[in-house]
Amino acid sequence: MTKRILALVLALAAAASGAFAQKAEWLSKQPMPVSKEKVAFKIFVPQRPEIEDITRNWFTSWYEAKTNVHVDWQLAPNETSALRQKLNLVIAAGDLPDAFLMANIDANLETRYGVDEGLFLPLNELIDKHMPNLKAYLAKNPGVRGMMTAIDGKIYGLPNVNECYHCGLSQKMWINKAWLDKLGLKAPTTTEEFYQVLKAFKEKDPNGNGKRDEIALMGCTDSWQSYVDSFLMCSFVLDTGMQYSFGNTEVRMYYDAKTGKVMSIYDRPEYKEGLKYLRRLYAEGLIYSGSFTQKQDQFKQIIAAEPGVVGAFPNGASVVVLDPVAQSALYRQYVALAPLKGPAGLRQSPYYYDGVAGINRLVISKSCKDPVALVKWADAMYSHEIQQYRAWGELGKSWRWAAAGEKGLDGKDAIWANLVPYSADPQSLNWQQLGIEFQSAENRFGQATKQGVDLYSAEGLETMLMKATKELYEPYAGKSQLIVPKALRFSTAEADEIQTLLVELNRYAVDRKMAYVMGGADIDKEWASYVKKLNDLGLQKFLAIQQKAYDRQFGKK
Amino acid sequence: MRSRNLYVTRSDRALTLFLDGFLWFWTLVVAYPLVYVLSASLSSPQAVIGGKVWLLPVEPTLRAYQAVFRNKMILAGFANSTLYMVLGTAISLALTVFAAFPLSRRELAGRKALNALFLFTMIFSGGMIPTYLVVKDLGLRNTVWAVVLPSAFSVWNMIITRTYFQTNIPDELYEAAQLDGCSDFRFLRRVVLPLSGPILAVIGLYYAVGLWNGYFNALLYIDSQRLYPLQLVLRDILVLSNMDMSMMQDFSEMLRKQGLASLLKYAVIVVASLPVMLAYPFVQRFFVKGVMVGAMKG
Numbered sequence: 045m046t047k048r049i050l051a052l053v054l055a056l057a058a059a060a061s062g063a064f065a066q067k068a069e070w071l072s073k074q075p076m077p078v079s080k081e082k083v084a085f086k087i088f089v090p091q092r093p094e095i096e097d098i099t100r101n102w103f104t105s106w107y108e109a110k111t112n113v114h115v116d117w118q119l120a121p122n123e124t125s126a127l128r129q130k131l132n133l134v135i136a137a138g139d140l141p142d143a144f145l146m147a148n149i150d151a152n153l154e155t156r157y158g159v160d161e162g163l164f165l166p167l168n169e170l171i172d173k174h175m176p177n178l179k180a181y182l183a184k185n186p187g188v189r190g191m192m193t194a195i196d197g198k199i200y201g202l203p204n205v206n207e208c209y210h211c212g213l214s215q216k217m218w219i220n221k222a223w224l225d226k227l228g229l230k231a232p233t234t235t236e237e238f239y240q241v242l243k244a245f246k247e248k249d250p251n252g253n254g255k256r257d258e259i260a261l262m263g264c265t266d267s268w269q270s271y272v273d274s275f276l277m278c279s280f281v282l283d284t285g286m287q288y289s290f291g292n293t294e295v296r297m298y299y300d301a302k303t304g305k306v307m308s309i310y311d312r313p314e315y316k317e318g319l320k321y322l323r324r325l326y327a328e329g330l331i332y333s334g335s336f337t338q339k340q341d342q343f344k345q346i347i348a349a350e351p352g353v354v355g356a357f358p359n360g361a362s363v364v365v366l367d368p369v370a371q372s373a374l375y376r377q378y379v380a381l382a383p384l385k386g387p388a389g390l391r392q393s394p395y396y397y398d399g400v401a402g403i404n405r406l407v408i409s410k411s412c413k414d415p416v417a418l419v420k421w422a423d424a425m426y427s428h429e430i431q432q433y434r435a436w437g438e439l440g441k442s443w444r445w446a447a448a449g450e451k452g453l454d455g456k457d458a459i460w461a462n463l464v465p466y467s468a469d470p471q472s473l474n475w476q477q478l479g480i481e482f483q484s485a486e487n488r489f490g491q492a493t494k495q496g497v498d499l500y501s502a503e504g505l506e507t508m509l510m511k512a513t514k515e516l517y518e519p520y521a522g523k524s525q526l527i528v529p530k531a532l533r534f535s536t537a538e539a540d541e542i543q544t545l546l547v548e549l550n551r552y553a554v555d556r557k558m559a560y561v562m563g564g565a566d567i568d569k570e571w572a573s574y575v576k577k578l579n580d581l582g583l584q585k586f587l588a589i590q591q592k593a594y595d596r597q598f599g600k601k
Numbered sequence: 602m603r604s605r606n607l608y609v610t611r612s613d614r615a616l617t618l619f620l621d622g623f624l625w626f627w628t629l630v631v632a633y634p635l636v637y638v639l640s641a642s643l644s645s646p647q648a649v650i651g652g653k654v655w656l657l658p659v660e661p662t663l664r665a666y667q668a669v670f671r672n673k674m675i676l677a678g679f680a681n682s683t684l685y686m687v688l689g690t691a692i693s694l695a696l697t698v699f700a701a702f703p704l705s706r707r708e709l710a711g712r713k714a715l716n717a718l719f720l721f722t723m724i725f726s727g728g729m730i731p732t733y734l735v736v737k738d739l740g741l742r743n744t745v746w747a748v749v750l751p752s753a754f755s756v757w758n759m760i761i762t763r764t765y766f767q768t769n770i771p772d773e774l775y776e777a778a779q780l781d782g783c784s785d786f787r788f789l790r791r792v793v794l795p796l797s798g799p800i801l802a803v804i805g806l807y808y809a810v811g812l813w814n815g816y817f818n819a820l821l822y823i824d825s826q827r828l829y830p831l832q833l834v835l836r837d838i839l840v841l842s843n844m845d846m847s848m849m850q851d852f853s854e855m856l857r858k859q860g861l862a863s864l865l866k867y868a869v870i871v872v873a874s875l876p877v878m879l880a881y882p883f884v885q886r887f888f889v890k891g892v893m894v895g896a897m898k899g
Contacts, residue, residue: 093837096673097826118824122837126820133821137733370647470674 070459072427073176077112078420084114085142085418088134090122092478096470102437103475107430113421124148135163142412145479149201149404151194151533158200158407160536165408166198170419177426181205181482188401190598195533201404202422207485210509212396213517214268214360215285217275218378223250223355234385235279235321242330245355253351260355261325262332264343268360272335273322273561275358279386280318281309282525284394295549295586298394299526299594306528306591308583310553311575317387322561336558352377361509368502376500380512383520392522398529405480425480428487432460435481437474450492453506459490532593542589545582552581642666642867649867665868675838675869678831683876685830686812689749693808694801696754697762702789704759705766706775723756729821736822747822748830749812758804765800766793799887806884810877835869 089098098104098117108114118141120130131147134140135157149157158164171178182189192199224231224241227250232238242260244250251258263272274285282298296309309315325331332354334342344365347354352374359365366375385391406422408415424430436443446458464473489510499508534542556574559565567574640658641649648659669675703709704716726732732751741747770793778788794801816832823829 091826091829091837093674093834099826119826119829120824121820121833126836130820133729133733136730137737139733139737367647470672 070428072424072429073180074420074424074427076110076424078424079112079414079417082112082114083414083417084116085412085414085421086116086118087143087145088118088120088131088141088147089145089478090127090147091119092122092476094470094476095478096472098478101472101475103434103473106433106438111421111424113417120147140409140411142409143418144407144409146405147407149407151403151531152539154194154200154404154407155533155536155539158198159194159196163410164200165410165412165415166200167202167408167419168199170415171199171202174416174419175423175426177423178202181426181484185400187397191398191401191403191529191531193533193597195535195596200407202406202419202480204402204405204481205400205426206402206481206483207400207488208483209485209488210513211360211399213393213513213521214396215275215278215358215393216269216360216512216517217356217358217381218362218365219356219381220245220250220352220354220377221379222352222377226250226252231379231381232384233382235276235387238276238384239321239325239330242325242355243328246328246330250355251351251353257353258355259332259346259353260330261335262343262346262354262357263335264338264340265336267340267343268364270340270343270357270359272331272358273318273557276322276325276384277309277315277318278392278394278522279384279390280321280388281312281314281390282392282394282522282527283309283318284396284527295546295553295583297528297587297590299528301524301526306587306594308578308587310549311578311583314388314390316567316571319557319560319567323563323567326561327563331561333562336562348374350374356381363505368500368505372500380516382516391520392525393517393520394527395521396527398527398531403531422480426482428482428484431482431487434475434479435477435483436462436464442473446490446492451495452490453493453510454489455495456489458492459486461492528590528594529598531597532590533597534589534593538589538593542586545586548581549578549583549586552577638867638870642871665865666872668865669868669872672865674826674829674834675831675865675872677827678829678834679872681828682813682831684745685748685815686809688745689753689812690805690809692749693753693755693758693812694805697759697804698789698794698801700754701759701762701766702793705763705770707772719756719759733821742822743824743828745828748815748818748828751818751822752811752815755808755811758807762797762800762804765797770796802884802887806880809880813877831873835873838865838869 091098095101098119104115118134120127127148131144131149131153140163154164171182188203188205189199192201192203194200219231219241221231223245227244227248229241229244232241245258245260246256249256249258261272263270265271269275269285271285274283277283283296284298285296298307298309299305300307322331326333332346343357347357347365348371357365357378362375362378362380366378368375383391383393408418412418425434432443433439439445440463442462442464444461444463446452446461450458450461452458493507494503497504497507499511556565556570560567560570636656637654640656641654642665643658643661643663644654645660645662645664648654653659700719704712704719706712709715727735736742736747736751741750774792775788778792783791814832816830816836819828819830819833823833
C-alpha cells in the first residue's frame with residue numbers, strides 16, 4: 045500500500061518535472077518488508093549528538109514499519125577513543141551484538157577480529173544474493189569492491205558512500221585576491237610566479253596599514269590539508285599531504301602509474317628540488333616560521349587578525365579557517381588557486397579517488413541468527429529513495445521532489461529540495477549521518493539550489509567549492525602519479541613491522557625536511573648520506589610491504 | 602590585629618610583600634580560566650571563535666544557556682547524574698562506615714588479616730574484562746546499579762574513615778557504652794556517627810564528586826541513552842569541536858556541528874560544574890579538620 049502511494053506521488057512529481065527516468069533509478073530494488081515475521085537485531089552504534097533519541101526518531105519507526113525489522117540499539121560513546129574502548133571490551137567479553145554500525149572498525153581491527161579470530165561474518169555471497177541495490181552500485185563503481193575486501197579475500201563490512209566531489213581534490217591553496225588586485229598581479233600559475241607574488245605580498249604592504257606585518261604564506265600541522273609544503277611539493281613530485289595522516293605519523297608515498305610501483309617521495313631527486321624551492325621561500329621570509337609547528341587554533345587566529353595579514357594558506361576549504369558569516373569581509377578575500385606548474389612542467393593535484401567509500405560501516409557478527417534479513421535491511425539504504433527518508437525524513441514535510449524549473453548545484457535539473465530550516469539543535473526527524481550513508485554525486489548535485497547565489501556567502505559555500513574544484517583542480521588531477529589508497533590491508537605481522545619502521549622513518553624524514561627548509565643543514569652536501577640513512581632505517585623494506593599489499597588488493601589477478 | 606609597636610624588620614616586610622604578591626599572582630592564575638569560561642559562556646559564539654573574548658563577556662547573550670536547557674539530552678543527563686550521585690553516595694557511605702567501624706575496634710578477630718585483604722585490592726584488581734563479565738552475569742548491565750555499584754567502595758576512603766574512628770572515638774567510650782548494655786549498632790548510631798560529622802561530610806563529598814564527574818562505568822555498562830549521565834553526554838558534544846578533518850565530508854554538517862559545539866561548550870561546562878561548586882563551601886570547613894586530624898595521629 046505504502047509502495048503504491050509512493051509510486052503515485054513519484055509519478056505525479058515526475059510528471060511535473062519531466063525527469064521520470066532519473067527518478068525510477070532512485071527507487072529501491074529491495075522488496076519490502078524484508079521479513080514476514082517481525083525480527084529483532086541488537087546493533088552496536090555510537091550515540092550521535094545530532095539525534096535526540098534514536099529510539100523515538102521518525103525514521104526509526106518508519107523504517108521499522110517498512111522493513112518489519114526492529115533494532116535494539118546498544119549505544120556506545122561517539123568520541124573515537126571511548127568508542128574503540130567499548131568496542132574492544134564488548135568483543136573481548138564475548139558479548140557480541142548482531143552487528144556493529146559505524147563502530148570505526150579500521151583495516152587493522154578487521155584483520156584482527158575478522159580474519160584472525162573469525163568473529164565477523166563474510167558477506168560476499170550475501171551481497172550477491174540479497175543486496176540488489178548495493179550490487180548495482182558496485183557494478184557501477186568497480187574500484188569499491190577492492191576497497192571493501194579484507195586480506196583473506198572476504199568482505200566483512202558494508203561501505204559508506206559519500207561522494208563529496210570537492211573532497212576528492214582537497215589539496216587546495218587559498219590566495220588573497222584583494223591583495224593581488226591591489227598590487228595589480230595575476231593569479232600565479234608557476235612556482236616561479238608564485239614566488240614573485242609572495243615577494244610582492246611581503247614587501248609592498250598590500251593590507252595598507254603602513255606596517256610590514258604581512259605573512260606571505262602560512263600553514264599549520266593539524267587542520268585539513270594545511271601542511272605548508274604539500275601543495276607546493278606537488279609541482280615537483282606528488283605529495284598527498286595530510287588527507288590520510290591527520291594526527292598520525294606517515295611516510296609520504298605515491299603510486300607510479302607507469303611502472304606500477306609504490307614509491308616514497310623522500311628519496312626522489314624531484315623531492316630534493318622541491319625542498320630547495322621551499323628553502324628559497326623560507327630564506328627570504330616568505331614562509332611563516334611557525335608553519336611547521338603551530339596548531340589550527342593559532343593558524344585561525346593569525347588569519348582572522350584585522351585587517352588581514354596572510355597572503356596565502358593551504359587548506360581543504362577556506363571555511364575551515366574563516367567563518368563566512370561572522371568573518372565575512374576576510375572570508376571574501378581568499379580565492380582558490382590552481383596547482384602550480386613546476387620547473388619540469390609538472391602541474392598536478394592528488395586525486396583522492398578512494399574517498400567516496402568508507403569501509404566497514406556495517407559489520408555483521410558471527411552470532412547473528414538471521415543475516416539475510418539484516419543485509420536486506422541494510423541494502424535498502426543503498427538506494428536514493430530510502431536515503432532521502434533516512435537523511436532528511438518524511439516526504440512532504442522534511443523534503444520534497446523538485447518542481448519543474450528548479451536547478452541543482454551543478455546547474456542541471458534538480459531532483460529534490462530540502463524543507464527543513466537549518467538548526468543546531470538535536471532533532472528527531474531523521475537520522476542525519478547515522479546509519480549507512482548513500483550520498484552519491486547525483487544526490488548531492490540534485491538538491492535544488494538557489495541559482496546565481498553569492499558564492500562567498502554561507503549559502504554559496506557548496507557551489508563555490510564545486511566550481512573551484514571543477515575549474516581549477518579537476519583539469520590537473522594527477523594521472524601519472526596516483527595516491528596509495530588508505531584502505532590497504534596488512535596481515536598482523538606486516539602491520540607490526542610497518543609500525544616500527546614507520547616511526548623511525550617518519551621522525552628522520554621530518555627532522556631532515558625541517559633542517560633543509562629552515563637552513564639547519566645543506567641539502568646539496570647531505571643528500572647522499574640522507575638517502576643512505578633512509579635505506580638503513582628500512583625505507584625499501586617498508587615500500588616492499590606496501591607494494592605487496594597494493595598488488596594483493598588492487599593488482600590484476 | 603596589627604600592633605604598631607611591634608618591630609618589623611625590613612626583610613620581614615620584603616618577605617610579606619613578596620608572599621602577598623606571589624599569592625595574588627597565583628590566585629589570578631587559578632581564577633583566570635574560571636572567569637574566562639564564565640565570560641565565554643555569556644558571549645556570542647562568533648566572538649569566542651574570533652578570539653575576541655579574553656576577560657569580560659563580548660556581545661553578551663544568554664543564547665547558550667537557552668540552548669543547553671532546550672537540549673533534552675543534557676537535561677536527562679543532568680537528572681541521571683543527580684540520581685547516580687545521591688544514590689551512589691548513600692550506598693558508598695553506608696558501605697564505608699560498615700567496614701571502617703569494625704576495623705577500627707581492637708577486639709575484632711582477624712583484624713590484621715582483613716586489613717591486609719583490603720589493602721591487597723588497592724594494588725591488584727581483576728581488570729576491565731573480568732569486571733565487565735561479572736557485571737554482565739549479575740544482570741546489572743544497562744541498569745542504574747551498573748553505575749553505582751562497581752566502584753561503590755573505596756579502600757582509600759575506608760582507611761581514612763577507620764583512622765578517624767580509631768583516633769577520635771576512644772576505646773574507653775566503647776567500654777563504657779558496653780557496660781551500660783549498649784549494642785554495637787546502637788553505639789555506632791548514637792555515639793560514633795554523631796561524633797564523626799566532619800569525616801562523613803568529607804568522604805561523602807569525595808564520593809559525590811567522583812560520581813558526578815564519573816563516566817567510565819556508564820561508558821562500559823550502559824547501552825541506552827535514557828541512562829546516560831551528564832558527563833557522557835557532554836563528552837560527545839564537546840569532542841565535536843575537534844573532529845577528525847580527514848573524515849569530514851560535508852561542510853554544512855561541519856558548520857552545524859562546530860556551531861553547536863562552540864555555542865554549548867562553555868555554558869555546558871558552567872552548568873556541569875555548578876552543583877559541585879555550590880556544595881563545596883558548605884563542606885569545606887570540615888575539610889582540614891576532617892582529613893588532616895585523622896592523618897596526623899594515625
